[in-house]
Amino acid sequence: MNSKSIASCGLICDLCLGAQRKKNRCVGCNATGYKPFHCNKCSIRYCSEKNGNYDLLCNECNKYPCKRLKTLDKRYRVKYGESLVENFALLKELGMDEFIRMMIEKWQCRNCGELLCAHSNKCLVCGAMNPRFPENNSNA
Ligand SMILES: [Zn+2]
Numbered sequence: 290m291n292s293k294s295i296a297s298c299g300l301i302c303d304l305c306l307g308a309q310r311k312k313n314r315c316v317g318c319n320a321t322g323y324k325p326f327h328c329n330k331c332s333i334r335y336c337s338e339k340n341g342n343y344d345l346l347c348n349e350c351n352k353y354p355c356k357r358l359k360t361l362d363k364r365y366r367v368k369y370g371e372s373l374v375e376n377f378a379l380l381k382e383l384g385m386d387e388f389i390r391m392m393i394e395k396w397q398c399r400n401c402g403e404l405l406c407a408h409s410n411k412c413l414v415c416g417a418m419n420p421r422f423p424e425n426n427s428n429a
Contacts, residue, residue, distance in 0.1 A: 290393055290404070292385050293319045297334045297347055298361055299373035299380075304396055306408040319344060333357065348377040369407050370423045396421070 290303045296318040302308050307315035307325055316322035318334055328334075338352055339345050347358050354362070354374055362373040380388045396405050400417035410422040418425050 290389055292389065293317065294389070295319075295346060295376075295380070297331075297336070297343070297345065298358060299347060299376040300365070300371070300407075301376075301392055301396075303404055304371075304407040306406050306413075309404075309406045309413050333361070346377070347373075348381065353377075368423070370421050370426070371407050 290301060294302045294317060296302055302315070302317035302319070305315065307328070308317055313323065313325070315324050315328065318324075318328065318331070333347065334343055336347075336350075336357075338350050338355075347353050347355075354377075358373065365371050365373060376388075379391065383391060393404070396407070397403070398405050398412040398415060398417055399420075401412060401415035403412065403414040405419045405421065406413050407419075407421070410419050410425055411417065412419060420426070
């Protein structure tokens with residue numbers, strides 16, 4: 290995980306199922322190489338507000354947070370227990386290096402030490418429970 294791991298929308302590519310699966314592994318939003326079809330035409334990464342500067346993060350846009358991002362943020366909060374808006378707030382508060390350090394600490398599997406997948410209720414490496422996944426959280 291590094292500064293290039295942060296997708297335009299504020300998600301961390303390393304935590305994505307697309308980047309962790311064995312087959313057709315995605316190189317990440319900011320890298321060149323294989324990406325799933327829908328990612329090549331992502332309406333957030335390739336947003337017209339960016340005027341062609343597609344590496345910009347959403348929080349660097351003067352329309353931030355726009356309706357599209359807020360809708361995605363809500364979907365992620367409900368489904369995966371992860372907030373994009375919160376990620377951007379932390380990034381701003383902590384700075385890039387500290388933010389990345391915190392994300393690694395937050396998402397490290399307590400059983401095997403690899404990064405958990407935010408889209409899965411289990412660690413894809415060792416099968417241990419992902420404690421951040423809403424359906425694993427008894428209080429949810
Ligand atoms: Zn694990």
